[in-house]
Amino acid sequence: MNQPLLLLSLFSGVLIFGQSARWPTQASRSFSSNFGENRDTHFHMGIDIKTRGTIGHEVYATEDGYISRMVSNYNGYGKALYLRTKSGREILYAHLDKFKPVLEKVWRLQQAKRKSYIVNANFSPREFQVFKGDLIGYSGNSGSSFAPHIHLEVRNRNSEPLNPLAYAFDMPDKVKPVVKNIALIPLSENSIVNASPLIQTFPLYRDRSGIYNFPDTISVFGEFGIAIETHDKRQGSNNKYQIYKAELFVDGTKKFELKYDKIPFSKTNMANTVIEYGLKRKKKGEYQKLYRMPEHPKLDIQVLEESGILRLFPGFHSIEIKVYDVNNNVAIIKGMVTSAFPMSIGVEEILRNDMVVTLALSPKRGGMPIRDAIIYSFTPYGHTNRDKIEYVHAERVKKNLHITLDVNDTEGSILQIIAVNQLGGISEPFHWTVLKPEYSVIDVLPTVDISSTERGIFFQVELNKYAPARAKIKLSNNNTFQSFPLNQIQPNVFLSNLLPYENAEGAKYIDVELSDKGLSRERRFHIHSKVAEPKKEITVVSVDKKCSVQILPKTLYQKNLIWIEKIKNHPEVKNGFHLSPVYQLQPFDLALNSEFNVGIKYDFELAEHSNLGIYFYDNKEGEWVFSKTQNNKKNQILTSSLNQFDAVTVIQDLEPPLVLNSHPSEGGRYKNEDIKQIRIFIDDKLSGIEPEEQSFELKLNNQPLYLAYQPIKKEVSYYIDRPLKNGNHKINFSVKDRVGNKSTHQIIFSVY
Template sequence: MLKQKLIISFIILSYFLTEDSSLNYLWPTNTSKTITTLFGEKRSRRFHAGIDVRTYGRIGDKIFAVESGYISRIKISPDGYGKALYLTLDDGNIILYAHIDRYNSEIELLVNKLRINKKSSSLNHFLKKDELRVHKGELLGYCGDTGSLSGPHLHFEIRDPSGHPINPLKSFYSIVDTLRPIAESLAIIPLSNKTYINGLQKYNLFDIEPLIVNNDNNSYKYFIKDTISVIGEFGLGLETHDEINSSPFDFGIYEIELFINNQKQYKINFDKYCFDHDHLIYNELDYYLLEKESRSFHRLFLNENTELDFIDRDSNDGITLDKGYHNLIINVIDNFDNSIQIQGVLKGDIVLSPDIIYDNNNYLIQTSNTNNNLSFYLSTRYENSQKIIPNYKQLDSTLFSFDKPLKPYEVLEIFNKDKGIKSKSTYISFYDYDPYKISGTFELEHINRYININFKENEFSGFNAKLILSGNGKKNIIDLNRYSKNVLSSGLIELNRFEDINQMSIIYDTNPEIIFNKNLYGKIFSSEQESSFKFKNFEIISNKESFNFDSFISIHEDQIDIPKEFIKISNPIIISPNTISFKDYITLKYENKKLIKGGIYQLNEEKEKWIFKGKINSFGQAEIKLFSGGIFCILDEEEKPLIKNIFPNPNSYYNVKEVDKINFNILDVHSKIDYDSIEINLNNQPIYFDYIPYRDLLRADLFNELDSGENILKISIKDNIGNKTNKEIRFFIK
């Protein structure tokens, strides 16, 4: 019985890490052996280059040398890795420890000397080989929360002698883990304007369901329920994650393989990569779905990312199927060799929507061909309303009679299924709709190399409409298709049709015609040359590396409420698209020579908060780098930074041993602290410090004892917009 209990206890704790005895690296800390983030997971415009070790909110747990070597670099900054330490091992590999609270006493003394010599609190210092030797197991520092993070943890990396990050869990440490990855959704992505997925020219998402046997939720087999119709060139995307025993977190996976008809089409494994390829993360992950759905899909095809080390070079760059049925298999493996297999069926053909004749006097619907696989649902005129099954009778093979529906359930959805393939839905209004009530909004989005324009109706109208793109004597007329109940869509439009276009119009097939117009200010930017585009006081500037492909960039003003604590200098502008990630960056520049103070802010729509991005200089200019579109505004504010909780306390008396440090909190709500502006002087001598934004904490160690008597501490801080706070306090040493 005791033996069984021990075995059970071991399984419960099996997510804990164990060192691989063949390599004999020590675990880097005594804080815990629990991981919160794995190698290769998503970060903003980069891959996660290591693993994060959980500290359970604690600060001060020990960090050890995993093997003997020498300290090769000390880097300190208020953002990024915070206080970081680089240890070059005797085997040539490089270890990075990040977000350190404090180094050991020897390194802290060295840091103080370096700061004094460089006259800077920030450091990026490289040491000579064997200048500072350490031995395996030696204490290097303490876990903390310095730099850019959302809570205390140890970030730990292993890099090869060339400086390329290596997955620590595939070569150096292992986990006893029994849980398989989880498959969630499959995305089918149109790569051509001749591509249709279940009759629609847009992204389509399909649920993936586990095959549960004997109530075991740790499933190996997953399946896609319906056959999927795809014609034209397409790519696949997979939403998946891993789980680890007894851990509350979702993790990234290690490997994905795609097969169609038993032929390998794609393979990726997160083993090792080069930092130069970080910008390719949004070619590996689908940026459109990340922005539109807040969901992470791995793209299972090459798309301007062939140089990314993770991906097999023989992978597909787009798939086109013949009219037959095709078997789809996707294998997913985690870092600990647990695996799943996803199966589905694709057909390179289409099921057309049934032709419908509607008699609105007698609530009769007649189809043009014999079909017993029609499905009917009733809903309201509003998007995402509940669906109910209507009461109807089938009078013959093509004729259906419906009971008069009760409002508000007055919209009928009809679709057809043939051999497991679903057609595009058709929508009918049981009651007449006043065309003067039609209202909606334009949406322009980049889908890979094409543009899609949607008109989103506030209420389902039931009327057909056309899109007209006009400008400089040109007029492009495009029939709109109803892609969902409330969305009329252009489908994928080639970029060259937007050359010199300055207006979009929606014209409804009503009597009289109902027309909606929207001005369009934009330009096609080449991916091969520098270019620019001006809009009032703003200018967009591209370089030769800004785009993966030619892109249409547009700007328009919008009426967006600005919080009362800000002074609005410009109207908010929306830069589109925000559904593609730029290869490098474009520059957003603002110039107003009458302006002496203010900054460029970007709206975080999820948090409904304006985020400072760049300061107006003395010439009335500001510029920032953009990696995608968004909402921007020139704002100012006059709230000064707050300094509080100062130690030593003002006008207080201390014994000399009681004052070995200075610390206080600094806060600025609207534009954050300008790190480079911080100045601390004690008795007219500069004090160098650690700034920890996560805790709004500034602290400095005093390495020399203070003289008895009065001491004067002066603090000066600016926020990023230029508001300044000065503090002067006196305290006394007995």
């Protein structure tokens, strides 16, 4: 009898705390980002409260307690306060412009003591006690902030971030989360989804009752996982937010639960393990995984001990996914999957006249009766030239299916025919055409691509134009080779089975072999690849021996194949002097646990050149970004550390930073009350400016100042805490970029 009362009491305690916490500002009650949002390399640990695009709004204590810590920095949280509440929680207020006057004075004293803008000071419970609603500071845009706002975090007694909307603030909302697409991910050697071993994504369709539905029954075989592209919405806001919870049910049984309730800082760098990282790197959307790979650490947000990886018995199975926001608004996804053995078919033309063509589809492997067919049309150059072809008539004949097509739909095209058996199982594609080929295997040019997954590798060969062909690849070194057949997945595209990484260990060549009717051709591609795994250190070198990757013991979550590609078609280097080839580190879509080292050798004649650096290409921002570089001139090699497999190259930066404008400005005359702050806007076109004190020097009338720097706006600032005397004044400012180029600037102005 007491147990339900105890549970009710615990639940009520959370709710009471939420309702009793004071919202920290009157600037607005809306926010742009919430708890748990995935930032690729970390989770967002709080909420970003909007301040109407301006700074200087009052910030209040959410509860009774004391100011336990103040910090100021050029990046990260910028200028921030920590409130330790009587309930034992810790509240962080970040990106502030100013503290309340008494704390601002303490901050200035701390700077003078340290002779630095950087402050990290802790206080006892007796020093700066506050009550709920007391003024503690003013909103700003300091640190790594893209616009004025208040970043607020709620942490437990152990300083572990909690979801503020679940544990501190009761924010009304009646809008359900939005779901766009679903992905099914094959996870073992023989796994397939709709007859493909590759990740398959499907749009979801919302019916009149508001339920999201699969577009059709999905065929699966072997182990697979599910991921969803989803976000939350709130009434009165156009922002997209992180969902609060997602549950996966198979045949009514819960298999996985994701709940954004608490995320310890020790796990924040594992954010790349809870999304389909490969899809995001390929700009195909952000999908939340509803499963966990055994090599990935279990996070607090993954509620169940079960991994969510599915292997289903043959037959039909119901899938239901519930997606919640923190107010318990729920979006529901429903669909069916059928677990069926892989199937292949044969196709034979049995009738033709001036109007129609009839084809007989017969089951080969996995010989269940065929009930339907899906047909696509491709041009000889590999492009689809229309949507699905609708057949004129279909008739079952024993296990076979006879389909009748408009003869016009078959001319000038290669048809891809996919059969559906009576259990909903999908066949491997069969390619049929009446085209008389213009080209043979001698005439076509194959290219090869390697795709790495969490369980092995695929080799994909694509032809520049259609020719009847069988395809295989050979992986070889100078002494031995292994041969692997390829499956035709489109008229011009062939794919290997999922191969163990070890098959490519030490390979120097990939030979693509095409054959048909006694004709054959081979094309050779060079590769240097190695298998890497956690807790071991290895070095992989490019084919031209100019670029190397050093995998460290903590770099990887799981075993994988590592290689380096020298690429010809790469994003333009618009600034500086481009001094090396561009190398793509592979696999570029692999989620990493920690950093690795990269090295690029340069030519002897560049040994005396200064300001050389390794740059990686930021695909999201579309620009080359400097990575802190060490230059070993004796061995003519540059080295750096990265946390993603990006494209890298060597660029020389000889241009100093720019001083764009300032207040006060050169030669300006100002009233005393108009000079309350020094502001200098700067820029650097290539290597950028490191957000640290060593990058800057600011003096007013020859007195050093502890300047603030906003790295996103590239703004240097300093609040003048006492009126300047009438007359002339001098500002001396210098700034250097990441490779040491330096600019100096002097401003003479007068006050009256």
